Amino acid sequence: MPAARLASISVDLDSLPHYCRIHGLPETLLDDRARTLIHRVAVPRFRDLLASVGVPGTFFAIGEDLEADPGAAAGMRQSHAAGIEVASHSHAHDYALSRRGAAAIADDLARADAAILKATGVRPSGFRAPGYTLNADLYAATVAQGYQYGSSAFPAAPYYAAKAAVMGALAALGRPSRSVLDTPRVLLAPRVPYRPDPAQPYRRGTGAVVELPMTVTPVVRFPFIGTFATTLPRGTMRAAYRACRADAFFNFELHGVDVLDAADGIPPELVRQQRDLRVRAAKKQERLRSIFQWLKEDFDVVTLRDAAGQLSATL
Numbered sequence: 001m002p003a004a005r006l007a008s009i010s011v012d013l014d015s016l017p018h019y020c021r022i023h024g025l026p027e028t029l030l031d032d033r034a035r036t037l038i039h040r041v042a043v044p045r046f047r048d049l050l051a052s053v054g055v056p057g058t059f060f061a062i063g064e065d066l067e068a069d070p071g072a073a074a075g076m077r078q079s080h081a082a083g084i085e086v087a088s089h090s091h092a093h094d095y096a097l098s099r100r101g102a103a104a105i106a107d108d109l110a111r112a113d114a115a116i117l118k119a120t121g122v123r124p125s126g127f128r129a130p131g132y133t134l135n136a137d138l139y140a141a142t143v144a145q146g147y148q149y150g151s152s153a154f155p156a157a158p159y160y161a162a163k164a165a166v167m168g169a170l171a172a173l174g175r176p177s178r179s180v181l182d183t184p185r186v187l188l189a190p191r192v193p194y195r196p197d198p199a200q201p202y203r204r205g206t207g208a209v210v211e212l213p214m215t216v217t218p219v220v221r222f223p224f225i226g227t228f229a230t231t232l233p234r235g236t237m238r239a240a241y242r243a244c245r246a247d248a249f250f251n252f253e254l255h256g257v258d259v260l261d262a263a264d265g266i267p268p269e270l271v272r273q274q275r276d277l278r279v280r281a282a283k284k285q286e287r288l289r290s291i292f293q294w295l296k297e298d299f300d301v302v303t304l305r306d307a308a309g310q311l312s313a314t315l
């Protein structure tokens, strides 16, 4: 049994070219600075933020970003030296990765591992799927790759994914019983660490790679993620936090953009699509600092790799 309740803080380092792809914007909008902004500006800010609270973290790096920019690779080396785990967020961040077939998936994961190994000197021991989409093929590849854990399951109610539905999400926090009536299938996925069934990795089974789902609140399954943490009222996040505080494991997921704002040099076309970029970076960092502090007071904050190591014996 783990000695203490554990929490992890992880940051997906999706670079701005990947955001352009999500929003259907041309990557020609991005100048050289914008292309490397996540690694050259957000990564050091996150490193400082974690160090200022005195907690470790996990960075999920995209292989091709490390290959494209020597500064990104150097940043991962420096992060690793500072005690931050560098894990894999795939090589190309292909949203359809799970549907590409076993050979293409294996190739993508191996390329990401090689890029991370080259940057940090250590092979990654964890994986997060692009777009949080896991299936049997992708799970099998994570087993073949020898990872210790995956952290791809995002068992949130899908209506929270639509930013327009945030008000509905807020209302649902106070009315759990009604909102849960129209339960979609994703709500049946475990919200606590589990061993997946390799054939259906969102179900429990005996798979070798343990799954550490991202934290959502009990019952209404409101996702406790960086985008909401930096943009919703503090009282709302405190209420959501309290709902999860009794969990044996708290998995706080963020993105590089959570510490950036428009003034950092992000094209206005992208800012229009990502409304959280309008909130000042200093304000977002201050909010994150207090949430990291909450976690530090209530949990033993460790990297996802260490959480997997401590939890796997109990699963």
Ligand SMILES: [Zn+2]
Residues within 6 Å of the ligand: 012, 014, 089, 093, 129, 130, 131
């Ligand atoms: Zn991502």
